[in-house]
Amino acid sequence: MSLDFTGMQTQVLRDDQIALESSILTIGAFDGVHRGHQALIARAVSEARAAGVPSVVWTFDPPPKVFFGRARQLSPISEKLARIARLGPDYIVLASFCKSYAARSPQAFLEDLARINPARIHVGADFRFGAKQAGSVTTLAERFNVTLAPAVLCEEGEVISSTRIRGLRAEGRAAEAVALQGSTDPSALMSGALLTRDMRFGEEFDVRN
16 A cells, blocks of 8 residues: 655654543554555554544564564564654554563553553454463453454455565565565655654653643
8 A cells, every 4th residue: 555645743652651632543563564554554544633633553662573582573663663654643652572561461551551542443353462462352342442454465365464474585585575565665764764753762741731
C-alpha cells in the first residue's frame, strides 16, 4: 500500500512519558513494518483523524521475538520509526523490551494503556502480552474496545507476515521479500526520519497539562 506523507511530525515517546484524554491505538512489534502492518496502522490513523483524537502506535524495541532469540530483526529501529512515521500517527510509543519488561504482568501493561484512554485498539489476532505471554486479545477486550485486523494477503494468497519475509530472505528471494515488506528506498526513509521528533530523552510529556 502507499505510504501517507502528511508533513506532520510524529512524536516518539517512552511508554512512561505519555498520557492522553482519548486516543485510537494500535499495538504490535511491527518488525519490518510490512504491508500488513501498514494496513493496520493506516486504519487506526484514519479512524483517529475522523474522530478528532490522537493516533498512537505502541511498539517495542527490540521486538519480543528478537529479544528471546527466536528471530532475527528485520529492520533497525531507525528504519522502523521512519516507516511508521510516514503513515502519519501522532505518537509512537516505544517501550524498551528487556528482561524486567518481559516479566511484567498483563495487568501492568493494561494499566500503561489506560493512561492514554484508548477509544479503540486495533491489533492482530495473535497479539500476546505480559509475562509468559499470559495476556491475549481476549484479555485486552475485557477492558478495552478491540478491533482485530483482517489478514493482508500477498498475490499468491498467503498471509503477509514478518516470519514469511524472513523465510524469503533466507531463501535468497530478496525481491519477493521486498514486495511484501514495501519499499526501503533511502529517500523515503529519509523523509520518514524527518517526520519524527524523538522526545524519549526530554521532559515528561502529558497533553493534558
